[in-house]
Amino acid sequence: MPRPITAYIHVDAVRHNLEVIKQRSAPAKVWAVVKANAYGHGIERIYPALAAADGIALLDLDEAVRVRELGWKKPILLLEGVFKPEDAEMADALGLTVAVHCDEQLDLIAAAKRSRPIDIYLKMNSGMNRLGYTPDTFRAAWERAHAAPSIREITLMSHFASADAGDIDWQMNRFEAASGGIPGQRSLSNSAAVLWHKAVHRNWVRPGIILYGGSPSGVSRDIADVPLRASMSLVSEIIGTQTLRADETVGYGRAFTADREMRIGVVACGYADGYPRHAPAGTPIAVDGIVTRVVGRVSMDMITVDLTPCPAAGIGSKVELWGDQVKIDDVAAPAGTIGYELMCALARRVPVKAV
Ligand SMILES: *Cc1c(COP(=O)(O)O)cnc(C)c1O
Secondary structure: OOOOOEEEEOHHHHHHHHHHHHHHHOOOEEEEEOHHHHHOOOHHHHHHHHOOOOEEEEOOHHHHHHHHHOOOOOOEEEOOOOOOHHHHHHHHHHOOEEEEOOHHHHHHHHHOOOOOOEEEEEEEOOOOOOOOEOHHHHHHHHHHHHHOOOEEEEEEEEOOOOHHHOOOHHHHHHHHHHHOOOOOOEEOOOHHHHHHOHHHOOOEEOOOHHHHOOOOOOOHHHHOOOOOOOOEEEEEEEEEEEEEOOOOEEOHHHOEEOOOOEEEEEEEOOHHHOOOOOOOOOOEEEEOOEEEEEEOOOOOOEEEEEOOOOOOOOOOOEEEEEOOOOOHHHHHHHHOOOHHHHHHOOOOOOOEEEO
């Protein structure tokens, strides 16, 4: 028998979350962001849940190929645009909308052999300082794109650095000042802005993490009032138990010492499955439906948990590492990371089932 670990992908949860997003964003259109193989869920697995999206946004051309092969006829947005001449030709063949964040990309598009003009998302760096034209070069870039016969529609795009912290005015002021009077649609909002900044939804929103039920801020209580559902659950079983006497330790480095006699359970899940090695003692974990805590260090293949709150648990007991009961952000935060990373880092060796 294989190890009893499985990741479940809840396709209906994605469909439901998309509905929640649509209701909050209307009348803006919705790009469902499925980069990084749908935040670790598998594009093919969640694809049936995306029918109501207006477009699918991603980064890799091979992901765009997969989405077209699945039969997607609506727009696909390549969020970082093209890098090589052949990418521009591929974007044409696949009918993609491409982000353009620098003159080099405009050159690639202008030079590419193409069957029809292409729609672009012209990106302004309004303060994130990763990709995009600075506010003072943006208008000239738009003029250039507008004059290019190879380019059809130009949507103005920018990305927020801290929409989860309530702080976007400084970027909006720059964006508005530099784009005022330029015609075309606008696309600004990531998940945090979809939830918390209705005023900037504009024409197209670009939610990612909330499609999968994660918190844009990495703090689960920040989305407690939003009816989102977890689209990924990681489950396993107890494969061993131990009874520690007071002062005995468990696991590598003897990092946890029992202060009294206590039962611990050994769970078939470790950092080689994508569970964060830095999860400290106290990280929540559910055994037989009861939330308890991790104790001792996370090792490659195993985690040890306190069975005090669940005395009936034993070998074969069901464990939820994250999912409905244990929010993924509540596992990520104590380990110093965010739900996004745990979803994306689910290890290859974990069997995945779409349900
Ligand atoms: C990843 C990404 C998004 C989605 O971000 P979330 O925080 O997951 O909603 C939106 N826009 C761009 C440009 C992105 O790269």
